[in-house]
Amino acid sequence: MADPFKARAPFAPWDRRTLPGLFDVEETARRVGNYKWAEMKLFEALGGWVATVPELDVKMRLGTHCYHHAWHAELWHKRLPELREMNPDRLTVPANDAMVRFVEAMTEPEAPDQTIEKLTGVYRVFIPRFIAAYTYHLNGTSEITDAPTIRSLKLILQDEFDDWRDGEMILQSLIETPEEAARAASHQQKLESIMIEAGGIAGPGTLGGM
Amino acid sequence: MRKFLPVDDLARDERFAAITMKERFADQRTALNIDGAAQDKPRTKFRLTPERRDASDGARGLMHGIFVGEIQALEGAGRTCFDFETAGVAKTGTAATESSDMDVPFALKLDMARQCWDEARHVEISVKLSDWMGTEIGQYAENTVLFAAACSNDPVLRLAGVNRALEGLAIDVFTTMKEFGDLAGDPYLEFCEDWMLADEVTHVRMGSDWLRKVTEHDPERRKKALDFQGVVDKLFSYGGTRSDSDESPIGLARRFRSLAGFTDDEVEAINEVSIQALDERKARIAGARAAADHAPAG
Numbered sequence: 293m294a295d296p297f298k299a300r301a302p303f304a305p306w307d308r309r310t311l312p313g314l315f316d317v318e319e320t321a322r323r324v325g326n327y328k329w330a331e332m333k334l335f336e337a338l339g340g341w342v343a344t345v346p347e348l349d350v351k352m353r354l355g356t357h358c359y360h361h362a363w364h365a366e367l368w369h370k371r372l373p374e375l376r377e378m379n380p381d382r383l384t385v386p387a388n389d390a391m392v393r394f395v396e397a398m399t400e401p402e403a404p405d406q407t408i409e410k411l412t413g414v415y416r417v418f419i420p421r422f423i424a425a426y427t428y429h430l431n432g433t434s435e436i437t438d439a440p441t442i443r444s445l446k447l448i449l450q451d452e453f454d455d456w457r458d459g460e461m462i463l464q465s466l467i468e469t470p471e472e473a474a475r476a477a478s479h480q481q482k483l484e485s486i487m488i489e490a491g492g493i494a495g496p497g498t499l500g501g502m
Numbered sequence: 503m504r505k506f507l508p509v510d511d512l513a514r515d516e517r518f519a520a521i522t523m524k525e526r527f528a529d530q531r532t533a534l535n536i537d538g539a540a541q542d543k544p545r546t547k548f549r550l551t552p553e554r555r556d557a558s559d560g561a562r563g564l565m566h567g568i569f570v571g572e573i574q575a576l577e578g579a580g581r582t583c584f585d586f587e588t589a590g591v592a593k594t595g596t597a598a599t600e601s602s603d604m605d606v607p608f609a610l611k612l613d614m615a616r617q618c619w620d621e622a623r624h625v626e627i628s629v630k631l632s633d634w635m636g637t638e639i640g641q642y643a644e645n646t647v648l649f650a651a652a653c654s655n656d657p658v659l660r661l662a663g664v665n666r667a668l669e670g671l672a673i674d675v676f677t678t679m680k681e682f683g684d685l686a687g688d689p690y691l692e693f694c695e696d697w698m699l700a701d702e703v704t705h706v707r708m709g710s711d712w713l714r715k716v717t718e719h720d721p722e723r724r725k726k727a728l729d730f731q732g733v734v735d736k737l738f739s740y741g742g743t744r745s746d747s748d749e750s751p752i753g754l755a756r757r758f759r760s761l762a763g764f765t766d767d768e769v770e771a772i773n774e775v776s777i778q779a780l781d782e783r784k785a786r787i788a789g790a791r792a793a794a795d796h797a798p799a800g
Contacts, residue, residue, distance in 0.1 A: 329592065332608075335615050340503055340584025342618065343577035343649075346513040348625075348639070355576045355622030358583060362615030369608065381590035402503040404513040 313434025321375035325383025326494040328368035333395045334418060335361035346404045353458055360451045367444045387495030394486040408466055412476045415459025417483045423452050425493040505585045509650040517640030523647050550678055550751045552686040561682055562635050566642040568675060569628035574649040576621035578664045582614040586657050606657045613708045620701045627694050651734045658716055662727040665709020667734035672702040674744045677755035703762045710763030735772050742780020746773050
């Protein structure tokens, strides 16, 4: 057996984590507050739409995904006090006014024949933006000092990928004609335009470049 | 999307057929012993058990009722996530400063989202169980009274209506169905009902806890909510469909209701209301039949 008192390196040779990261505590808290606000708006919309979609399989998926995003909001809510924000509500805000307008436009469809628009907004615009923002954060943050955020990001990203795949497959099964494809594309373009103005889930700089 | 969706706008595919409470009560076909309406006559056992002559159809009808009930419970929980603002959280670009009695705590919304997931699973389970029992979706009519009655525009009343009245009814129904599965030698049915029952106890407890917390300093609002629950409970008693009496197809699951936070007095009140509703229904059907017998031919 190896000598338990022999000095070992604190980091194993295969552990290549480094200290530097792109975000300080304050910036991390700001982003996390934006994430929480956006996840909240998403789970509220999914919950509200359940009653408005006639397709039974979609109804059940929306109910399931509603909880996933509520849980993400909860993870971010719990992270905020650990980032020195003792009043989580103070930072639970949209990145900017364009983000508010994006959510309003995304949640506008209500009629039972607008399932394509509802799902397009969530699974072709909003969730891909979450995946991008979270991946950028995961890749940029300090691997040692910000390990708790990384853990949440990894758990959340797994959900986001799974939900995106579910939603995209449902959409592909619903879109049967060129006209329906055009409806989806038109709605996507409308929402993307507002999202470009917003700059992403955490505003301009969501993916760096500021 | 509007806040507070009217019950008539609940979206359904072409297989679903809606029936109103009025139409349901006007149906004179019943296996109830109408003569037993008189207080001095012995009551007939009508609990849903495998011995009942119409047990097969009764169980399949009840399972379909569970299925549509779960859809409405899913919709109700989902609407609670959307219909009310979150206390303290920004509605626009800056942190919220104004609050209203109609706002709900963030943690309450998280519970409702969790309930959405649970109810979505229950719909999945009910679809598979219905298929197992040989029933097709839409084979029985859907009564949307659960959503209509429970989904108040006041969040506290909605908690009382959805989480205590509606989910309390679900506890009774699942317990009866679980026992039916046990007696009928159907472990598949019993297994699934037991899982759903565990979730429903959780949902009622959520409702009981939130009702207590939200109205902690507002006894008048709490009383209003409990009164509303009483009205909804009476409506959900469906002409005596559930009570301690063996004449009711569904029993009152006293032990599980206690686990969920109901007091003995509260359960007894539901029982009394249900027995009264049962007698009223029998008298109404007997009256309708007598009128039909005496109607001029042609």
